[in-house]
Amino acid sequence: MSYKNASLKKYLDDLAAKLPAPGGGSAAALTASLGASLVSMVVNFTIGKPKYAKFERELKVSLEKSERLRNEFLNLVDLDITAYKSKDIREALNVPFMLARLCFEGIKLCPPLVKKSNIYLISDIAVAAALLESAFTCAFFNVEINLKALNDKKLTQSIRNELKRKEKLVKRIREKTEEEIGEIIRG
Secondary structure (H helix, E strand, O other): OOOOOOOHHHHHHHHHOOOOOOOHHHHHHHHHHHHHHHHHHHHHHHOOOHHHHHHHHHHHHHHHHHHHHHHHHHHHHHHHHHHHHHOOHHHHHHHHHHHHHHHHHHHOOHHHHHHHOOHHHHHHHHHHHHHHHHHHHHHHHHHHHHHHHOOOHHHHHHHHHHHHHHHHHHHHHHHHHHHHHHHHHHO
């Protein structure tokens, strides 16, 4: 079953059902896709506004990145299911590891938008950051559970080190983004 072009209701019904997949990994990918979609929405509502014209080129680059990520996250919804069903531990590990890395790239799009995007959509940037952090955390847990079954200590340590480093940065980016947005909203 491919969910990429299925209805959201179908996906959620299957996620809630007594089925082996979709599960947490694909739900994390969908969550990340929602975060990237919000980044795209904010940028789309900002491009073309005279007040933000000086950021136009930067905004277009952000939009290009958020759209690429949105599509990659959506593909990972199905790839996670395929990896789970494959029973191949490396494949099952690679999908959430890729998701975590992409979430890291996605959340980095949020801070610049705080001051360079439509002020009326600023809370959506905070929501995007929160969703991307959440998806990163979910992916981290899915990587960890798969690392337990992997018999490669060197690779396991390398992956854990990378994700622990990125976890701190993701959290810091989300906190900083929320703090700046909170200050702007409260005036």
